[in-house]
Amino acid sequence: MNEADRFSLEALRHIHKQLDDDNDGGIEVNESVEFIIEDMKQQQTNKHSNLHREDQHITVEELWRGWKISEVHNWTLEDAVQWLKVSVELPQYEKNFRDFKVDGNTLPRIAANEPSFMSMQLKILDQRHKQKLNLKALDAVLFGPPLRPHHHWLKDFVLMISIIIGVGGCWFAYIQNKSSRIHISRMMKDLESLQNAEQSLIELQSRLEKAQEENRTVAVEKQNLEQKMRDEINGAKREASRLRELREGAECELSRLKYAEEELVQVRMALKRAEKEMQSDWSVPEALQMWLQLTHEVELQYYNIKKQNAELQLTVAKDEAEKIKKKRNSVFGTLHVAHSSSLDEVDHKILEAKKALSEVTACLRERLHRWQQIEKLCGFPVVHNSGLPSLTASLYADHSWVVMPRMSVPPYPIAGGVDDLDEDTPPIIPQFTCKFPSLSPRLCEMTLWCSRRSASSSASCPRLSKRIPAPFPAALLPAQPVDEVTATGLLTQLQRT
Structure with a gap:
């Protein structure tokens, strides 16, 4: 027996004495269980089977023989260092172990917690580290080497699947967030173009009102000009009559001839003016003017209905866009908007409202140009009139069987369009005879x-x-x-x- 074995034997005797509470020279099972629970602070009570096996009373000699044939006794320096780093988790003392060449036969001295050996030779001064190293050494000497934890492949597989799902979810959320941002940006551009179309419609309506005011001014000026022409013609007639009276009362034939010549000149000028007046003052029947005014008012009703529908679509699209903005500002608003179909619906509503406003704008421009040309050709106002009730009462006064119920503009937008109203409203086709004015x-x-x-x-x-x-x-x-x-x-x- 060499010196290292003697130190190990002394350490095992100290450990045996520590476990033998009743000092009867042997370690019973209950003493081993009590030592494991109280001193080693472990709940694995079945560990005593590794120490006792079939022997219920272990003496010092039996403990020594069991130690000599144990696996821990045959540990090398590398095995002891690996045990220090992995099981004890104190890698900072690796250099001390290597300097003292600690192997498996040295562990009983660590398990016995010899003060001189731990402090002077291994140079471990921290009491917590000493206690931890002592408990781990007791576990290895009495109950064998620590069991390596089993590798759980199922846990690794579940962890890998979880990582893949997490990465995939993050990638999907990123793609959806990016797509929703692009879609919302496109929707905002459509909404902006819709607002521009609405602004252009408002400007066009102001131009229409200005043109109507100019038409009324032109009509008044035309009436004044016609009155002025009539006054000039009457003045020429009076001048011709005066010259004729002077000629008839003159005694000299030469002066009489002069007066006749002047009278002829005045009559010629009056005839030219009368001819121009007849050519420029051609007047269409009053009934035609009233029928055109009635047609304008009926068309204006249909246009107002179409305009109200377009404004309703615009209001709905704006409200939906505001809701999308509010949802987007919430915590999970972006993902909620990306997974829902409301974004496509709002985009569709914006495009429909934009299309409706474009149609109303085009209709307004065409109607304005058409009625301006009609007023220019006819020479009388059509847009500025007495109103639909007055026109209907005047035109259908003698033809009560022709009168059909007129659709008034509702105070709220209706769901149908102009095409539906065209199918429901019966046509009103006036028949009249155009008589040109005859000479007086x-x-x-x-x-x-x-x-x-x-x-x-x-x-x-x-x-x-x-x-x-x-x-x-x-x-x-x-x-x-x-x-x-x-x-x-x-x-x-x-x-x-």
Whole structure:
């Protein structure tokens, strides 16, 4: 027995004495269990079977023989260092173990907790480290080497699956978040274009109101101009009458001829003005104006319904977009918006509202241009009128069987469109006869008199023939003869001259 064995034997005796509470020279099972629970602070009570096996009373000699054949006794320096790092978890003392060349036969001295050996030779001064090393050494010496934990492949598989699922979930959330951001950005652009379309519609409506005001101003100016022309024609007629009176009262034939020439010039000017007045002052029947005004009002009703539907779609799209913005600002709002179909629905509503506003804008532009051209060609106001009730009462006063119920503009937007209203509303096709204005008897009489006067004057006085205008078109002359007393008398006087 060498020196190391003697130290180990002394350490085992000390350990045996520590376990033998009744000092009967042997270690019973209950003493081993009590030592494991109280001193070693472990709950694995079946560990005593590794120490006792079939022997219920272990003496010092039996403990020594069991130690000599144990696996821990045959540990090398590397095994002891590995046990220190893995089982004891004190790798900072590896250098001390290697310097003292601690092997398996040295562990009983550590288990016996020899103060000089632990402090002076191994140089372990921390009491907690000493206690931990002592308990681990007791466990290894009495009950064998520590069992290596079994490798749980199922746990590794579950952990790997969990990691894959977590990474996949993060990647999916990132993709969905990115997609939702792109979709929301596109939706915001559509909403902005929708607002621009709404602004353009408002501007177009203001232009329409301005154009209507200009049309009313032009109509008033036209009426003033027509009154001025009529005043000038009446003044020319009065001047011609005055000159005729002067000519009739003159004694000198030369002055009488001069007055006749001036009278002819005035009559020619009056005829030219009358001709221009007839060409420019062509008036269509009042019934046509009223029917066109009624058509404009009915079309305006349909346009207002279509406009209200477009504004309703715009309001709904704005509300849905605001809801999406509020959901997006919440904690899980982005994922909720990305997984729901509300984003596509809001996008569809925005596109539909944009399309409806574009149609209303195009309809407004076309209607404005068309009615402006109609007013320009007809020469009377159509947009500015007395209103739908007054027009309906005037046009259908004598034809009560034609009157159909008119659809009034509802105070709230309706679900249908203009096409549905076109199917429900019966057409109203007015029939009227357009009569062009005929010449007044006074104008016809003046025209005939001037024609005959021009012919006779051309034959008798070549100087005047160059200044008298050509006869008025025969198509405008009356079919019945008129009074020719004045013209015959004047012709006789000219022939005498």
